[in-house]
Amino acid sequence: MVLIVAEELRKGPFIDPWGSVLVEDYVRIMERFGLEPFTDELLKALPRPNKLMRRKIVFCHRDLWAVAKAIREGEPFYVLTGIMPSAPKIHLGTRMVIENFKYFQDVGASEAYLLVADVEAVATRGLTLEEARKRALEFHIPAYLALGIDPDRTKFYFQSENRTVLRLAACFSGKVTMAQMEAIYGTVTPGKVIAALLDAADVLYPQVRARGMIGVIPVGIDQDPHMRLMRDIVRRTKREFGFVPPASVYHKFTP
């Protein structure tokens, strides 16, 4: 869930989105990976910023200015986040993602997606698909609803049911190299290859029907490797798909 201590960062350029080590050195991460700070100026450009933003627990972003503009001008944009149905528990990071998800819904997102990464749970957590789906239905989805996700304004899907996402992930595989994946993730397994490609497919999925619509993905900083891969894929599939990389907004982990 979380990531890499400062000590680890000195050793290598990797953040492990499947790991659970704590990031301590946020400034170093921002510099290394080209993340923009969440400035007072940006804070002023967003209507009714939430507490996480005001307190700078939301501390950096990619491309959020475009979303601020869309909010101001009433243009369409989407917000999307995912549930990993592994252990039946909700940590503080999840609550922060949900707070930010609700924020963008409340200030005018035209579409809001909450997906269940059940296939990713099978690919990387050793669950069966049945177990992953059962956990999502019995624990995670009820928990997300209890934390304030409005089911009437949110589109839900399971990766395992979404042919477009599965197909996109497979098609993206031809556009990336193992060297590129290793540069982002360190060593990879077949399961991590699939999970990373599925993550990119999920994040871009709303643009399949609304080509080029901007979006915003609230995430923990540990998920930034997926954002970087997604941005590479957007560049490499420009001719075929014409996606634009959605913005991402990052909160600090305070476990």
Added chain:
Amino acid sequence: MVLIVAEELRKGPFIDPWGSVLVEDYVRIMERFGLEPFTDELLKALPRPNKLMRRKIVFCHRDLWAVAKAIREGEPFYVLTGIMPSAPKIHLGTRMVIENFKYFQDVGASEAYLLVADVEAVATRGLTLEEARKRALEFHIPAYLALGIDPDRTKFYFQSENRTVLRLAACFSGKVTMAQMEAIYGTVTPGKVIAALLDAADVLYPQVRARGMIGVIPVGIDQDPHMRLMRDIVRRTKREFGFVPPASVYHKFTP
């Protein structure tokens, strides 16, 4: 399409299913990979063997005795093959696959599947999905029909449309290691990882509805790496899926 000269085989244990080098040393391959010879005894156990079998152009197999028994006893079994919609040409190997496919249909296969590996073409051949589908519809499917595939007795699908296959491939990713894939294929790319997993998913797909039904896959010897990976996956997913590895039957390449 084809593979590895004897010289290459001395260097390493790899057959490249995406390559196009010629195999010359069939006995060595059979010994190395544990393929069974297509014996006179087996020939006698099959009703009305076709010319390729009688002339031993079909030269080896895995588990074909079980299919011979099913044919004799009128038990259900499936036959499956795939179209790779890359270059718009049909070579002799394709014709031999079709001859064997028709043979198993004629002697009583209860289900016959012909799939279009359009996603695999995107993952490994640099085509767009649209190009791959267009080629399949305009060239490959008409060519297969012209070569005698009976559309009324054959189930067609495109990988890109088959959610179950896409999902199975992604789920299989959690059950194999990169070391295992490299042991079978040599170096791999993300595209080859996906293509190999899709291949296993296709071959096992008929068993999703008919759990444990035996089947037979007519292939060129260059496709045996996919069969070996599939058999590993069957073993590793026994608890979850309960698949049985379908038989495979191999013809020599005579380009």
